Amino acid sequence: MPLLASISRRLLSTMASGNYVAGTHSMAYVTAPNQDVAKKIAGILVKNKLAACVNIIPNIVSVYEWKEEINEDPEVLMVIKTRTSRLEEMTAMVKENHPYEVCEVISSPIAQGNAPYLDWIGEIVPEKK
16 A cells, blocks of 8 residues: 555656646637637637647537527537636637637636646746736
């Protein structure tokens, strides 16, 4: 059992920074009608330093109610890594460049993760001025 505890401690220390403040960074989720729209929005976010990275996940299906009708549409999902303090600006930029009347922009704070990766997000996306 001591060996298992030692391994667990080493794994946790390499995965999460002891001084990381949970919630400093967030992951935002945005759906788009296709990969071209997602790439355009992702490029704008990264270029404007509102996202460190955007993963575009193809071939999802969204089932939802809109204007009293049930819809089922193919979409792509963007997973956006950013600073929590920049979410408002990021959301505004997504809305300005998104074709939907009401686009999905939801987020979750990052509680912990690989310290060098979290540091990298912080280097790429500066604090809100």
